[in-house]
Amino acid sequence: MPRVLARVSALLTAFLLMVSAAPAPRADAAALDPFTGYLMAHFIGESANGEQLYLAHSRDGLTWRDLNNGAPVLLSTIGTRGVRDPALVRSPAGDRYWIVATDLRIASGTSWSDAANRGSTNLVVWESRDLVNWSAPWLINVAGAIPGAGNAWAPEAIYNHATGDYVVYWATNSARNGVTKHRIWYVRTTDFRSFTAPQLYIERPGTQGLIDTQIVEVPNSVGGYRYYRASADGHITIEASNSILGSWTTLGNLSHLGISNGTGGGNVVEGPMWAQFNGRNEWALWLDQYATGRGYMPITSTNLGSVSNFRTRTDYAMGGTRKRHGSILNLTAAEESRVLARWGTSTPVRRIQAYTHQDRYVRHVNYDVRIDPNVNPAQDAQFRVVPGLANASGNVSFESVNHPGYYLRHYGFDFVLAANDGSPVFAADATFRQVAGLGNASWSSFQSYNYPDRYIRHYDYQLRLDPVGDTQARNDATFRLTS
Incomplete structure:
Protein backbone atom coordinates (compact mmCIF):
# COMPACT_ATOMS: atom_id res chain seq x y z
CA MET A 1 0.00 0.00 0.00
CA PRO A 2 2.75 2.56 0.77
CA ARG A 3 4.30 1.73 -2.67
CA VAL A 4 0.98 2.40 -4.40
CA LEU A 5 0.55 5.70 -2.54
CA ALA A 6 4.06 6.74 -3.48
CA ARG A 7 3.38 6.02 -7.16
CA VAL A 8 0.09 7.94 -7.06
CA SER A 9 1.84 10.84 -5.33
CA ALA A 10 4.57 10.89 -7.95
CA LEU A 11 2.05 10.83 -10.81
CA LEU A 12 0.05 13.62 -9.17
CA THR A 13 3.19 15.72 -8.69
CA ALA A 14 4.17 15.26 -12.34
CA PHE A 15 0.68 16.19 -13.50
CA LEU A 16 0.68 19.36 -11.40
CA LEU A 17 4.08 20.34 -12.80
CA MET A 18 2.80 19.85 -16.36
CA VAL A 19 -0.29 21.96 -15.65
CA SER A 20 1.68 24.75 -14.02
CA ALA A 21 4.16 24.83 -16.91
CA ALA A 22 1.47 25.05 -19.60
CA PRO A 23 0.38 28.57 -20.65
CA ALA A 24 -2.94 29.57 -19.14
CA PRO A 25 -5.69 29.84 -21.76
CA ARG A 26 -6.99 33.36 -22.39
CA ALA A 27 -10.66 33.65 -21.50
CA ASP A 28 -12.58 36.47 -23.14
CA ALA A 29 -14.69 38.59 -20.84
CA ALA A 30 -18.35 37.83 -20.37
CA ALA A 31 -20.66 39.41 -22.92
CA LEU A 32 -21.66 43.00 -22.24
CA ASP A 33 -25.27 44.00 -21.60
CA PRO A 34 -27.32 44.69 -24.74
CA GLY A 344 -27.01 65.30 -22.41
CA THR A 345 -29.01 68.04 -20.71
CA SER A 346 -29.28 71.21 -22.75
CA THR A 347 -28.55 74.30 -20.65
CA PRO A 348 -31.13 77.07 -21.30
CA VAL A 349 -30.12 80.05 -23.40
CA ARG A 350 -29.97 83.36 -21.50
CA ARG A 351 -29.42 87.02 -22.26
CA ILE A 352 -27.70 89.39 -19.80
CA GLN A 353 -29.72 92.61 -19.48
CA ALA A 354 -28.16 95.82 -18.15
CA TYR A 355 -29.98 97.42 -15.18
CA THR A 356 -29.14 101.01 -16.11
CA HIS A 357 -29.85 100.58 -19.85
CA GLN A 358 -32.62 98.02 -19.97
CA ASP A 359 -32.81 98.05 -23.76
CA ARG A 360 -29.18 96.84 -23.90
CA TYR A 361 -27.75 93.36 -23.46
CA VAL A 362 -24.24 91.94 -23.09
CA ARG A 363 -23.01 90.81 -26.49
CA HIS A 364 -19.80 89.88 -28.29
CA VAL A 365 -18.67 91.51 -31.52
CA ASN A 366 -15.35 90.51 -33.07
CA TYR A 367 -14.67 88.78 -29.73
CA ASP A 368 -14.89 92.08 -27.83
CA VAL A 369 -17.71 92.38 -25.26
CA ARG A 370 -20.07 95.34 -24.73
CA ILE A 371 -23.75 96.14 -24.15
CA ASP A 372 -25.90 96.99 -27.18
CA PRO A 373 -29.58 97.30 -28.11
CA ASN A 374 -31.17 95.43 -31.01
CA VAL A 375 -28.39 92.84 -31.27
CA ASN A 376 -28.12 91.26 -34.71
CA PRO A 377 -27.51 88.37 -35.04
CA ALA A 378 -29.40 87.63 -31.84
CA GLN A 379 -27.05 84.75 -30.94
CA ASP A 380 -24.26 87.27 -30.27
CA ALA A 381 -26.15 88.20 -27.10
CA GLN A 382 -27.05 84.68 -26.02
CA PHE A 383 -25.14 82.63 -23.49
CA ARG A 384 -25.44 79.43 -21.51
CA VAL A 385 -24.92 79.95 -17.78
CA VAL A 386 -22.90 76.88 -16.79
CA PRO A 387 -21.20 75.81 -13.54
CA GLY A 388 -18.06 77.84 -12.91
CA LEU A 389 -15.03 76.49 -14.77
CA ALA A 390 -12.73 77.10 -11.79
CA ASN A 391 -15.21 76.23 -9.05
CA ALA A 392 -18.72 74.94 -9.72
CA SER A 393 -19.94 75.53 -6.16
CA GLY A 394 -21.97 78.73 -6.22
CA ASN A 395 -20.11 80.05 -9.27
CA VAL A 396 -21.01 80.39 -12.93
CA SER A 397 -19.35 80.85 -16.31
CA PHE A 398 -20.92 82.29 -19.47
CA GLU A 399 -20.56 80.15 -22.60
CA SER A 400 -21.38 81.60 -26.02
CA VAL A 401 -24.29 80.01 -27.86
CA ASN A 402 -22.94 80.56 -31.38
CA HIS A 403 -19.32 79.84 -30.38
CA PRO A 404 -19.55 76.74 -28.12
CA GLY A 405 -16.42 76.37 -26.00
CA TYR A 406 -15.91 80.17 -25.92
CA TYR A 407 -16.54 82.02 -22.66
CA LEU A 408 -16.69 85.54 -21.30
CA ARG A 409 -13.41 86.18 -19.52
CA HIS A 410 -11.58 89.21 -18.22
CA TYR A 411 -8.13 89.98 -19.57
CA GLY A 412 -6.35 93.03 -18.22
CA PHE A 413 -9.71 93.81 -16.56
CA ASP A 414 -11.28 94.16 -20.01
CA PHE A 415 -13.72 91.52 -21.26
CA VAL A 416 -13.29 89.29 -24.31
CA LEU A 417 -14.96 86.19 -25.70
CA ALA A 418 -12.24 83.54 -25.83
CA ALA A 419 -11.84 79.81 -26.40
CA ASN A 420 -11.29 77.80 -23.25
CA ASP A 421 -7.65 76.72 -23.39
CA GLY A 422 -7.97 74.39 -20.40
CA SER A 423 -5.60 76.38 -18.23
CA PRO A 424 -6.29 77.23 -14.56
CA VAL A 425 -5.79 80.92 -15.38
CA PHE A 426 -8.49 80.86 -18.05
CA ALA A 427 -10.88 78.98 -15.75
CA ALA A 428 -10.39 81.52 -12.97
CA ASP A 429 -10.77 84.51 -15.31
CA ALA A 430 -14.03 83.06 -16.67
CA THR A 431 -15.63 82.23 -13.29
CA PHE A 432 -17.95 84.49 -11.27
CA ARG A 433 -20.10 84.30 -8.17
CA GLN A 434 -23.70 85.30 -8.77
CA VAL A 435 -24.85 87.55 -5.89
CA ALA A 436 -27.78 89.87 -5.18
CA GLY A 437 -27.67 92.91 -7.44
CA LEU A 438 -25.55 95.71 -6.01
CA GLY A 439 -27.93 98.32 -7.49
CA ASN A 440 -31.15 96.32 -7.03
CA ALA A 441 -31.29 93.18 -4.92
CA SER A 442 -33.95 91.62 -7.18
CA TRP A 443 -31.39 91.64 -10.03
CA SER A 444 -27.89 90.05 -9.98
CA SER A 445 -24.27 91.06 -9.87
CA PHE A 446 -21.31 88.88 -10.77
CA GLN A 447 -18.26 88.92 -8.51
CA SER A 448 -14.91 87.89 -9.95
CA TYR A 449 -13.62 84.53 -8.71
CA ASN A 450 -9.94 85.51 -8.72
CA TYR A 451 -10.42 89.24 -7.97
CA PRO A 452 -13.23 89.19 -5.39
CA ASP A 453 -13.07 92.97 -4.89
CA ARG A 454 -14.13 93.43 -8.54
CA TYR A 455 -17.39 92.84 -10.40
CA ILE A 456 -18.57 92.67 -13.99
CA ARG A 457 -19.75 96.17 -14.98
CA HIS A 458 -20.22 98.25 -18.10
CA TYR A 459 -18.49 101.58 -18.61
CA ASP A 460 -19.13 103.62 -21.76
CA TYR A 461 -21.00 100.49 -22.98
CA GLN A 462 -17.84 98.35 -22.73
CA LEU A 463 -17.77 95.41 -20.33
CA ARG A 464 -15.07 95.67 -17.66
CA LEU A 465 -14.04 94.10 -14.35
CA ASP A 466 -13.94 96.94 -11.81
CA PRO A 467 -14.19 97.72 -8.12
CA VAL A 468 -17.56 99.23 -7.22
CA GLY A 469 -17.14 102.18 -4.90
CA ASP A 470 -20.09 104.44 -5.66
CA THR A 471 -23.76 104.28 -6.60
CA GLN A 472 -23.14 104.60 -10.32
CA ALA A 473 -20.64 101.74 -10.29
CA ARG A 474 -23.02 99.54 -8.29
CA ASN A 475 -25.82 100.22 -10.76
CA ASP A 476 -23.53 99.57 -13.75
CA ALA A 477 -22.57 96.24 -12.13
CA THR A 478 -26.19 95.06 -11.93
CA PHE A 479 -27.73 92.77 -14.53
CA ARG A 480 -30.64 90.38 -15.04
CA LEU A 481 -30.55 86.98 -16.72
CA THR A 482 -33.49 86.78 -19.11
CA SER A 483 -34.67 84.36 -21.79
Missing part, protein backbone atom coordinates in the same frame (compact mmCIF):
# COMPACT_ATOMS: atom_id res chain seq x y z
CA PHE A 35 -26.48 47.92 -26.50
CA THR A 36 -29.09 50.68 -26.54
CA GLY A 37 -27.34 53.73 -28.01
CA TYR A 38 -24.23 55.12 -29.67
CA LEU A 39 -21.48 57.58 -28.69
CA MET A 40 -19.34 59.37 -31.25
CA ALA A 41 -16.02 61.02 -30.35
CA HIS A 42 -14.77 63.56 -32.88
CA PHE A 43 -13.19 66.95 -33.46
CA ILE A 44 -14.80 69.75 -35.50
CA GLY A 45 -12.03 71.45 -37.49
CA GLU A 46 -9.19 73.94 -37.34
CA SER A 47 -10.98 76.69 -35.40
CA ALA A 48 -9.45 77.99 -32.18
CA ASN A 49 -11.12 75.28 -30.09
CA GLY A 50 -12.06 72.86 -32.85
CA GLU A 51 -9.17 70.45 -32.33
CA GLN A 52 -10.37 69.15 -28.98
CA LEU A 53 -12.55 66.22 -27.87
CA TYR A 54 -16.26 66.51 -28.74
CA LEU A 55 -19.03 63.94 -28.19
CA ALA A 56 -22.33 63.22 -29.93
CA HIS A 57 -25.09 60.74 -29.07
CA SER A 58 -27.53 58.73 -31.18
CA ARG A 59 -30.43 56.42 -30.38
CA ASP A 60 -30.72 54.85 -33.84
CA GLY A 61 -27.15 55.09 -35.17
CA LEU A 62 -28.12 57.56 -37.90
CA THR A 63 -29.45 60.70 -36.17
CA TRP A 64 -26.89 62.46 -33.97
CA ARG A 65 -27.22 65.10 -31.26
CA ASP A 66 -24.30 67.13 -29.96
CA LEU A 67 -23.55 66.61 -26.28
CA ASN A 68 -22.38 69.28 -23.82
CA ASN A 69 -24.29 71.93 -25.80
CA GLY A 70 -21.90 71.42 -28.70
CA ALA A 71 -18.86 72.42 -26.63
CA PRO A 72 -15.72 70.28 -26.16
CA VAL A 73 -15.88 67.65 -23.41
CA LEU A 74 -12.12 67.23 -22.91
CA LEU A 75 -9.27 69.64 -23.63
CA SER A 76 -5.70 68.59 -24.28
CA THR A 77 -3.31 70.59 -22.11
CA ILE A 78 -0.19 68.68 -23.16
CA GLY A 79 1.92 68.25 -26.28
CA THR A 80 0.63 70.55 -29.02
CA ARG A 81 -2.43 71.34 -26.85
CA GLY A 82 -4.79 69.99 -29.49
CA VAL A 83 -6.24 66.61 -30.48
CA ARG A 84 -7.69 65.19 -33.68
CA ASP A 85 -8.94 61.77 -34.82
CA PRO A 86 -10.03 60.44 -31.39
CA ALA A 87 -10.59 56.69 -30.98
CA LEU A 88 -12.88 55.37 -28.22
CA VAL A 89 -11.72 52.04 -26.78
CA ARG A 90 -13.56 49.77 -24.30
CA SER A 91 -11.97 46.89 -22.43
CA PRO A 92 -13.52 43.44 -23.09
CA ALA A 93 -15.03 43.46 -19.59
CA GLY A 94 -16.51 46.92 -20.08
CA ASP A 95 -14.83 48.20 -16.91
CA ARG A 96 -12.26 50.54 -18.45
CA TYR A 97 -12.15 52.96 -21.37
CA TRP A 98 -9.50 54.90 -23.22
CA ILE A 99 -9.44 57.73 -25.72
CA VAL A 100 -6.43 57.74 -28.04
CA ALA A 101 -5.95 60.77 -30.31
CA THR A 102 -3.55 62.57 -32.63
CA ASP A 103 -1.42 65.19 -30.88
CA LEU A 104 -1.92 68.01 -33.40
CA ARG A 105 -3.27 71.56 -33.45
CA ILE A 106 -3.20 73.18 -36.88
CA ALA A 107 -5.07 76.21 -35.44
CA SER A 108 -1.91 77.18 -33.53
CA GLY A 109 -0.34 78.20 -36.85
CA THR A 110 1.42 74.92 -37.63
CA SER A 111 1.61 74.21 -41.35
CA TRP A 112 0.58 70.85 -42.75
CA SER A 113 4.14 70.34 -44.01
CA ASP A 114 5.63 70.96 -40.57
CA ALA A 115 3.01 68.78 -38.91
CA ALA A 116 3.70 65.87 -41.29
CA ASN A 117 7.48 66.10 -41.42
CA ARG A 118 8.50 67.70 -38.13
CA GLY A 119 5.43 67.11 -36.00
CA SER A 120 4.61 65.24 -32.83
CA THR A 121 5.42 61.53 -32.73
CA ASN A 122 3.20 61.17 -29.64
CA LEU A 123 -0.39 60.13 -29.19
CA VAL A 124 -2.61 61.64 -26.48
CA VAL A 125 -4.39 59.21 -24.13
CA TRP A 126 -7.13 59.57 -21.50
CA GLU A 127 -8.45 56.77 -19.27
CA SER A 128 -11.79 56.29 -17.49
CA ARG A 129 -13.55 53.71 -15.34
CA ASP A 130 -17.07 54.88 -16.17
CA LEU A 131 -16.92 56.77 -19.52
CA VAL A 132 -17.68 60.13 -17.87
CA ASN A 133 -14.87 60.78 -15.36
CA TRP A 134 -11.58 60.95 -17.24
CA SER A 135 -7.98 61.05 -16.10
CA ALA A 136 -5.57 63.81 -16.99
CA PRO A 137 -4.15 63.14 -20.47
CA TRP A 138 -0.73 61.65 -21.05
CA LEU A 139 1.52 61.19 -24.08
CA ILE A 140 2.84 57.94 -25.55
CA ASN A 141 5.71 58.33 -28.01
CA VAL A 142 4.73 55.44 -30.26
CA ALA A 143 6.55 56.66 -33.37
CA GLY A 144 9.73 57.93 -31.74
CA ALA A 145 11.62 54.73 -32.55
CA ILE A 146 10.72 54.82 -36.27
CA PRO A 147 13.76 56.17 -38.20
CA GLY A 148 12.98 59.63 -39.56
CA ALA A 149 9.42 59.65 -38.23
CA GLY A 150 7.75 62.97 -38.95
CA ASN A 151 4.48 62.45 -37.09
CA ALA A 152 1.94 60.04 -35.58
CA TRP A 153 -1.57 60.57 -36.98
CA ALA A 154 -5.05 59.03 -36.93
CA PRO A 155 -4.61 56.40 -34.19
CA GLU A 156 -6.96 53.49 -33.64
CA ALA A 157 -6.92 50.63 -31.14
CA ILE A 158 -8.60 47.23 -31.00
CA TYR A 159 -8.48 44.40 -28.47
CA ASN A 160 -6.77 41.32 -29.86
CA HIS A 161 -8.34 38.19 -28.39
CA ALA A 162 -5.51 36.05 -29.77
CA THR A 163 -2.86 37.78 -27.66
CA GLY A 164 -4.89 39.27 -24.80
CA ASP A 165 -3.75 42.85 -25.41
CA TYR A 166 -4.53 45.86 -27.56
CA VAL A 167 -3.18 46.65 -31.00
CA VAL A 168 -2.67 50.40 -31.39
CA TYR A 169 -2.14 51.43 -35.02
CA TRP A 170 -1.59 54.83 -36.65
CA ALA A 171 0.02 56.56 -39.65
CA THR A 172 3.62 57.84 -39.70
CA ASN A 173 5.32 59.74 -42.50
CA SER A 174 8.90 58.52 -42.92
CA ALA A 175 11.43 57.32 -45.47
CA ARG A 176 11.60 53.60 -46.19
CA ASN A 177 13.30 51.95 -49.16
CA GLY A 178 13.91 55.38 -50.63
CA VAL A 179 10.27 56.47 -50.52
CA THR A 180 8.90 58.98 -48.01
CA LYS A 181 5.17 58.58 -47.41
CA HIS A 182 2.58 57.69 -44.78
CA ARG A 183 2.35 54.05 -43.75
CA ILE A 184 0.43 52.35 -40.97
CA TRP A 185 2.47 51.11 -37.99
CA TYR A 186 1.39 49.33 -34.82
CA VAL A 187 2.42 48.55 -31.24
CA ARG A 188 0.89 46.24 -28.65
CA THR A 189 -0.05 47.33 -25.15
CA THR A 190 -2.06 46.24 -22.13
CA ASP A 191 -2.32 49.61 -20.39
CA PHE A 192 -1.75 52.32 -23.03
CA ARG A 193 1.35 53.43 -21.14
CA SER A 194 4.02 50.86 -21.99
CA PHE A 195 4.14 49.31 -25.44
CA THR A 196 6.19 47.14 -27.76
CA ALA A 197 8.54 48.43 -30.45
CA PRO A 198 6.67 49.81 -33.50
CA GLN A 199 6.16 47.40 -36.40
CA LEU A 200 5.11 48.15 -39.97
CA TYR A 201 1.46 47.17 -40.43
CA ILE A 202 0.17 48.40 -43.83
CA GLU A 203 2.12 49.70 -46.79
CA ARG A 204 0.71 50.34 -50.26
CA PRO A 205 2.82 49.91 -53.41
CA GLY A 206 4.92 52.70 -54.93
CA THR A 207 4.39 56.22 -53.67
CA GLN A 208 0.77 55.67 -52.53
CA GLY A 209 0.45 56.80 -48.92
CA LEU A 210 -2.09 55.74 -46.32
CA ILE A 211 -3.23 57.74 -43.31
CA ASP A 212 -6.74 56.68 -42.26
CA THR A 213 -7.65 53.07 -41.53
CA GLN A 214 -10.10 51.50 -39.09
CA ILE A 215 -10.90 47.88 -38.19
CA VAL A 216 -14.23 46.49 -37.03
CA GLU A 217 -14.75 43.09 -35.40
CA VAL A 218 -17.83 41.28 -36.75
CA PRO A 219 -19.66 38.79 -34.47
CA ASN A 220 -20.18 35.33 -35.93
CA SER A 221 -17.92 36.19 -38.89
CA VAL A 222 -20.80 37.49 -41.01
CA GLY A 223 -19.57 37.64 -44.58
CA GLY A 224 -16.94 35.01 -43.96
CA TYR A 225 -14.41 36.95 -41.88
CA ARG A 226 -14.02 38.06 -38.28
CA TYR A 227 -12.41 41.45 -39.02
CA TYR A 228 -12.91 44.04 -41.73
CA ARG A 229 -10.91 47.20 -42.29
CA ALA A 230 -11.50 50.29 -44.42
CA SER A 231 -8.50 52.34 -45.51
CA ALA A 232 -8.22 55.70 -47.27
CA ASP A 233 -5.43 54.97 -49.74
CA GLY A 234 -6.52 56.85 -52.83
CA HIS A 235 -9.64 54.70 -52.84
CA ILE A 236 -11.60 53.49 -49.82
CA THR A 237 -10.24 49.95 -49.82
CA ILE A 238 -12.10 47.23 -47.91
CA GLU A 239 -10.09 44.24 -46.63
CA ALA A 240 -10.92 41.22 -44.48
CA SER A 241 -9.11 38.81 -42.16
CA ASN A 242 -9.62 36.33 -39.36
CA SER A 243 -6.57 37.65 -37.50
CA ILE A 244 -5.76 41.26 -36.67
CA LEU A 245 -2.03 40.73 -37.16
CA GLY A 246 -2.35 38.05 -39.84
CA SER A 247 -2.79 38.31 -43.59
CA TRP A 248 -5.61 40.40 -45.09
CA THR A 249 -7.67 39.78 -48.22
CA THR A 250 -8.61 42.73 -50.44
CA LEU A 251 -12.35 42.68 -51.17
CA GLY A 252 -12.44 45.80 -53.34
CA ASN A 253 -13.24 49.51 -53.02
CA LEU A 254 -16.20 51.86 -53.25
CA SER A 255 -15.64 53.20 -56.76
CA HIS A 256 -18.91 51.58 -57.88
CA LEU A 257 -20.68 54.02 -55.53
CA GLY A 258 -18.76 56.99 -56.94
CA ILE A 259 -16.74 57.25 -53.73
CA SER A 260 -12.96 57.49 -53.47
CA ASN A 261 -10.14 59.03 -51.48
CA GLY A 262 -9.02 61.02 -54.51
CA THR A 263 -7.56 58.53 -56.96
CA GLY A 264 -10.94 57.52 -58.29
CA GLY A 265 -12.49 61.00 -58.30
CA GLY A 266 -16.19 61.28 -57.58
CA ASN A 267 -17.18 62.01 -53.96
CA VAL A 268 -13.76 62.36 -52.29
CA VAL A 269 -13.82 61.24 -48.64
CA GLU A 270 -11.55 60.31 -45.74
CA GLY A 271 -11.74 59.20 -42.10
CA PRO A 272 -13.61 55.85 -42.44
CA MET A 273 -15.51 55.08 -39.23
CA TRP A 274 -17.32 51.77 -38.58
CA ALA A 275 -20.36 51.09 -36.40
CA GLN A 276 -22.63 48.07 -36.10
CA PHE A 277 -26.34 48.81 -35.67
CA ASN A 278 -27.56 47.59 -32.30
CA GLY A 279 -29.45 44.32 -32.28
CA ARG A 280 -28.96 43.36 -35.93
CA ASN A 281 -26.40 42.26 -38.49
CA GLU A 282 -26.05 45.58 -40.26
CA TRP A 283 -23.09 47.91 -40.32
CA ALA A 284 -22.54 51.55 -41.19
CA LEU A 285 -19.30 52.85 -42.65
CA TRP A 286 -19.18 56.60 -42.08
CA LEU A 287 -17.09 58.64 -44.51
CA ASP A 288 -16.07 62.28 -44.13
CA GLN A 289 -16.82 64.24 -47.31
CA TYR A 290 -13.95 66.63 -46.58
CA ALA A 291 -13.40 67.68 -50.20
CA THR A 292 -16.84 69.32 -50.35
CA GLY A 293 -17.08 70.25 -46.66
CA ARG A 294 -20.31 68.28 -46.22
CA GLY A 295 -19.02 66.20 -43.31
CA TYR A 296 -19.83 62.58 -42.55
CA MET A 297 -22.19 60.41 -44.60
CA PRO A 298 -23.04 56.71 -43.99
CA ILE A 299 -23.08 53.79 -46.34
CA THR A 300 -24.51 50.56 -44.94
CA SER A 301 -24.29 46.80 -45.48
CA THR A 302 -25.81 43.63 -44.04
CA ASN A 303 -22.93 41.52 -45.35
CA LEU A 304 -19.44 43.01 -45.35
CA GLY A 305 -18.02 40.04 -47.27
CA SER A 306 -18.55 41.84 -50.59
CA VAL A 307 -18.23 45.55 -51.37
CA SER A 308 -21.25 45.23 -53.69
CA ASN A 309 -23.45 44.93 -50.59
CA PHE A 310 -22.91 48.57 -49.56
CA ARG A 311 -25.59 51.15 -50.28
CA THR A 312 -25.72 54.89 -49.73
CA ARG A 313 -28.13 56.42 -47.19
CA THR A 314 -29.92 59.75 -47.00
CA ASP A 315 -31.93 59.18 -43.79
CA TYR A 316 -29.36 60.61 -41.38
CA ALA A 317 -28.61 63.84 -39.50
CA MET A 318 -25.30 64.90 -37.98
CA GLY A 319 -26.34 67.54 -35.42
CA GLY A 320 -25.17 71.11 -35.13
CA THR A 321 -21.39 70.73 -35.38
CA ARG A 322 -19.37 69.49 -38.33
CA LYS A 323 -17.96 66.16 -37.24
CA ARG A 324 -14.44 65.31 -38.34
CA HIS A 325 -12.50 62.04 -38.13
CA GLY A 326 -13.50 60.10 -35.01
CA SER A 327 -14.96 56.82 -33.80
CA ILE A 328 -18.25 55.36 -32.57
CA LEU A 329 -18.83 53.24 -29.46
CA ASN A 330 -22.02 51.19 -28.98
CA LEU A 331 -23.42 51.94 -25.51
CA THR A 332 -25.08 49.72 -22.95
CA ALA A 333 -28.09 51.16 -21.13
CA ALA A 334 -25.95 51.88 -18.05
CA GLU A 335 -23.27 53.61 -20.10
CA GLU A 336 -25.84 55.61 -22.03
CA SER A 337 -27.52 56.72 -18.82
CA ARG A 338 -24.23 57.96 -17.35
CA VAL A 339 -23.20 59.80 -20.51
CA LEU A 340 -26.56 61.56 -20.93
CA ALA A 341 -26.73 62.47 -17.25
CA ARG A 342 -23.35 64.19 -17.54
CA TRP A 343 -23.55 65.84 -20.96
